[in-house]
Amino acid sequence: MTNLKQIFSNKKAFIPFLVADDPNFDTTVESIITLAENGADIVELGIPFSDPVADGPVIQDADLRAFASGVNTDVVFDIVEKARQKTDVPIIFLTYLNIAFKYGYEKFCQKCQSLKISGLVIPDLPYEEHNELKPIANKYDIDLIPLIAPTSGDRIEKIAKTATGFIYMVSSLGVTGVREDFSTQLKNTIEKIKQATDVPVAIGFGIHSPEQAEKLSAISDGVIIGSAVVKIIAKNSANTQQDLAEYAKSIKNAISVKA
Amino acid sequence: MKEMEKETTPSRHYGEFGGQYIPETLMGELDRVAAAYNKYKDDPDFLKELHDLLNNYANRPSLLYYAKQMTEDLGGAKIYLKREDLNHTGAHKINNVIGQALLAKRMGKTRLIAETGAGQHGVATATIAALFNMDCEIFMGKEDTERQKLNVYRMELLGAKVHPVTTGSMVLKDAVNATLQEWTQRIDDTFYVMGSAVGPYPFPEMVHDFQSVISKESKQQILEAEGRLPDMVVACVGGGSNAIGSFADYIDDKDVQLVGCEAAGKGVDTDQTAATIERGSVGIFHGMKSMFLQNKYGQIDKVYSISAGLDYPGVGPEHAHLAELKRAKYVGITDDEAVDAFEYIAKIEGIVAAIESCHAVAYVEKIAPKMRKDQIIICTLSGRGDKDVASIAKYRGVNIDD
Numbered sequence: 145m146t147n148l149k150q151i152f153s154n155k156k157a158f159i160p161f162l163v164a165d166d167p168n169f170d171t172t173v174e175s176i177i178t179l180a181e182n183g184a185d186i187v188e189l190g191i192p193f194s195d196p197v198a199d200g201p202v203i204q205d206a207d208l209r210a211f212a213s214g215v216n217t218d219v220v221f222d223i224v225e226k227a228r229q230k231t232d233v234p235i236i237f238l239t240y241l242n243i244a245f246k247y248g249y250e251k252f253c254q255k256c257q258s259l260k261i262s263g264l265v266i267p268d269l270p271y272e273e274h275n276e277l278k279p280i281a282n283k284y285d286i287d288l289i290p291l292i293a294p295t296s297g298d299r300i301e302k303i304a305k306t307a308t309g310f311i312y313m314v315s316s317l318g319v320t321g322v323r324e325d326f327s328t329q330l331k332n333t334i335e336k337i338k339q340a341t342d343v344p345v346a347i348g349f350g351i352h353s354p355e356q357a358e359k360l361s362a363i364s365d366g367v368i369i370g371s372a373v374v375k376i377i378a379k380n381s382a383n384t385q386q387d388l389a390e391y392a393k394s395i396k397n398a399i400s401v402k403a
Numbered sequence: 404m405k406e407m408e409k410e411t412t413p414s415r416h417y418g419e420f421g422g423q424y425i426p427e428t429l430m431g432e433l434d435r436v437a438a439a440y441n442k443y444k445d446d447p448d449f450l451k452e453l454h455d456l457l458n459n460y461a462n463r464p465s466l467l468y469y470a471k472q473m474t475e476d477l478g479g480a481k482i483y484l485k486r487e488d489l490n491h492t493g494a495h496k497i498n499n500v501i502g503q504a505l506l507a508k509r510m511g512k513t514r515l516i517a518e519t520g521a522g523q524h525g526v527a528t529a530t531i532a533a534l535f536n537m538d539c540e541i542f543m544g545k546e547d548t549e550r551q552k553l554n555v556y557r558m559e560l561l562g563a564k565v566h567p568v569t570t571g572s573m574v575l576k577d578a579v580n581a582t583l584q585e586w587t588q589r590i591d592d593t594f595y596v597m598g599s600a601v602g603p604y605p606f607p608e609m610v611h612d613f614q615s616v617i618s619k620e621s622k623q624q625i626l627e628a629e630g631r632l633p634d635m636v637v638a639c640v641g642g643g644s645n646a647i648g649s650f651a652d653y654i655d656d657k658d659v660q661l662v663g664c665e666a667a668g669k670g671v672d673t674d675q676t677a678a679t680i681e682r683g684s685v686g687i688f689h690g691m692k693s694m695f696l697q698n699k700y701g702q703i704d705k706v707y708s709i710s711a712g713l714d715y716p717g718v719g720p721e722h723a724h725l726a727e728l729k730r731a732k733y734v735g736i737t738d739d740e741a742v743d744a745f746e747y748i749a750k751i752e753g754i755v756a757a758i759e760s761c762h763a764v765a766y767v768e769k770i771a772p773k774m775r776k777d778q779i780i781i782c783t784l785s786g787r788g789d790k791d792v793a794s795i796a797k798y799r800g801v802n803i804d805d
Contacts, residue, residue, distance in 0.1 A: 193701075193702065194571070194702040194703045195571065195576065195577075195580050195688065195689075195703050197426070197580045197583050197584060197587075198426045198428075198587075204570065216702075217700050217701075218700075240687075240701075241424055241687045242686050242687045242688055242695075242697070242701040242703075243700065243701045244701075245685075245686065245687050245701060246684075246686060246697065246699065246700060246701030247700070247701070267426045268424045268425060268426060268687070268690070269424065270423060270424070270425060270426070270427050270430045271427075271430070272415070272422075272423050272430070273422050273423060273424055291426070291427040291428075292427060293426075293427045293428040293430075293431075295427075295428055295429075295430075295431040295432065295590060296427060296430070296431055297431050299427075299430060299431060299434075303427075314427065314428060
């Protein structure tokens with residue numbers, strides 16, 4: 145397997161997410177490097193899809209900016225290749241299954257391996273269908289990172305047992321009523337996961353502030369932060385890299401305190 | 404046709420097509436919907452209630468009408484029209500909505516959400532929500548809300564809230580995205596009434612089963628009228644719900660040709676088309692592996708058709724499978740051909756049929772003259788065309804708006 149699991153071994157991991165080619169090639173390359181140099185333990189890079197049903201409006205807008213810039217799967221690979229000249233930070237891709245399917249699973253995974261991509265997060269590839277890609281990903285030393293949601297219930301055990309790399313814990317549903325016992329429910333879900341596996345659990349969705357990151361990292365092995373990072377990039381100002389660096393440091397600090 | 408039967412466990416696939424490619428946040432609920440469906444689909448009380456509503460509320464069975472004028476004019480095969488346009492709410496959509504809404508009630512749900520293209524499925528869902536005293540919210544591409552203003556008002560009249568969807572190309576595909584997102588955010592009290600034979604398992608199977616009433620009836624009706632099965636069954640295909648319902652009971656009757664008519668828009672070979680099976684390639688989207696119009700990187704194409712109900716970049720997985728097995732044939736019908744058929748069937752049979760259905764009528768116009776007089780075609784008229792009158796007038800340069 146890859147080195148992903150080890151990253152969590154003696155610390156809480158900070159995993160920022162950004163969309164490839166948003167708003168252009170060079171910004172993404174620079175941003176990956178900036179995040180890596182300022183505390184990111186893993187960088188999660190989104191390959192845009194025309195119909196991102198699992199993403200909220202902030203990420204959808206980022207996808208549109210990337211499409212305006214002319215993004216496609218090969219461009220994303222070029223971005224990683226360029227970034228790799230400056231950083232060895234572990235990188236994982238978030239994309240939808242059709243992107244990998246149309247590229248050809250074999251060719252896609254081979255290319256990922258050549259760029260030292262450690263894992264894939266594919267929101268529309270649930271446990272029931274994961275054999276479609278998992279054997280091929282494993283062949284190229286790429287972890288298929290499964291998602292577990294508060295609604296997963298009795299699905300948790302079977303998903304956790306086959307997980308490698310880490311588990312992406314979706315933190316919220318946005319449903320009124322769920323948020324009240326938000327952390328209790330998360331804690332319970334993570335306990336269930338931990339009973340089934342020793343694969344680390346990172347929490348994502350809806351985390352913005354260092355305070356939230358600190359709180360959620362206390363009950364998990366790491367935090368994934370998407371929208372807050374994408375919003376900084378969306379401003380597209382002269383200070384983007386500086387703002388990203390400061391933000392990354394603030395999160396890293398917050399989750400390092402008790403680690 | 405043993406090879407046509409879905410594998411028993413899991414019954415989630417049609418050959419290589421189908422499946423459940425949907426975010427984990429919805430998988431638990433999909434499992435519950437599938438379990439509930441499998442529990443109730445053969446339950447006598449459920450079926451009794453379903454058939455009672457179909458017959459006493461939705462006006463079933465629908466007529467199988469012998470189109471004598473059309474038959475004589477075209478001079479070939481005998482043409483029968485399966486009149487789904489005469490159902491309550493004016494289309495086949497109600498068959499499936501009654502079934503799914505009854506299931507939702509059994510599951511304790513109090514709120515129905517649905518996507519709609521032309522508005523027929525939205526109207527049917529809003530209608531049953533009113534009847535069952537359930538909350539109802541409909542997601543409709545903004546462009547379609549403009550093409551189909553009458554249906555928007557009709558849904559509101561029935562008590563539904565209509566959300567114009569402003570993402571993407573603002574048509575049916577985007578309405579499905581928005582409805583899936585809404586479902587992700589609110590599962591507890593909400594049931595997604597999928598309108599077409601698309602999406603993750605169990606939706607394609609439920610839609611197949613609830614729409615199969617069309618072919619079960621037509622088979623009995625044609626046996627009564629002619630003493631034999633038809634030579635050909637023709638229906639229009641967007642996602643493919645009326646077509647799968649029209650084909651279902653004939654799939655094992657190998658001598659019955661099945662023809663699905665896709666929307667070719669400005670032409671199958673142009674980029675303004677929605678002819679998925681002819682022009683598309685295998686892909687994974689909206690919860691299913693099927694055929695899609697997409698670019699080489701797997702980005703879903705913008706599609707085009709004059710018909711808001713066929714304006715969809717994918718097709719139900721069972722159709723993709725039937726096409727692969729060559730059990731059914733899929734042909735493209737252009738806007739021009741469909742509009743000509745809209746006018747033709749109005750003038751010759753006195754029937755104003757939905758522009759979607761007129762894609763099937765256009766094919767019948769082409770094929771019937773080439774068939775023998777002792778042959779029989781059943782063509783499904785999936786809906787009535789009142790909703791299309793304004794846009795067809797506009798297509799012909801007549802402005803009757805305002």
